Amino acid sequence: MxxxxxxxxxxxxxxxxxxxxxxxxxxxxxxxxxxxxxxxxxxxxxxxxxxxxxxxxxxxxxxxxxxxxxxxGTGAPGYTVTILDDVVEAVEGGGNVFAKHVADAGEAIRPGDEVVVVNPGREVIAVGKALLTREEMLRFKTGAAVKIRRGRSRHR
The missing domain is CATH 3.10.450.90 (ArcTGT, C2 domain)
Structure with missing residues (x-):
């Protein structure tokens, strides 16, 4: 073990x-x-x-x-996606993160990576799978950026 x-x-x-x-x-x-x-x-x-x-x-x-x-324990800076405050409720309920709602994202993120979604205060909101790179998340104005697997209001 x-x-x-x-x-x-x-x-x-x-x-x-x-x-x-x-x-x-x-x-x-x-x-x-x-x-x-x-x-x-x-x-x-x-x-x-x-x-x-x-x-x-x-x-x-x-x-x-x-x-x-x-x-x-680490801050996990490479694998966090910071979202805008106005979509926190929807995301913590299990809704996907769209590119236009991404305020910042970790430099190491690639499509398929497991990511931690946080609010601007760095509180964990949800976890999911990245669908875009960091650059795409910050540049795109449409489309899903993170497919949410678990939101905090549904999985406390």
């Missing part, structure tokens, strides 16, 4: 940047395994699900709790 936690932390470091694994997965984290494959499925700590492991690509999808830990 400890070996798996070390490996999962290394995956988080690769996906979100150096230090992300330690910030996201504390030493008391537990790993739930698939009964069919024996591979990791979910990582929990303190009774909260932090992330799910995607066996198809070996990366993580975050929960709101996991995104908060990541942001508190």
């Amino acid at each position: 400890l070996g798996d936690l070390v490996r999962l932390r290394a995956v988080a470091d690769y996906q979100f940047g150096r230090g992300a694994g330690d910030a996201l997965f504390p030493s008391d984290a537990t790993v739930e395994y698939s009964k069919n494959t024996g591979k990791p499925r979910h990582v929990e700590a303190g009774g909260a699900l932090l992330a799910s492991y995607r066996p198809n690509d070996g990366l993580f999808t975050l929960t709101i709790a996991g995104a908060r830990r990541l942001l508190e």
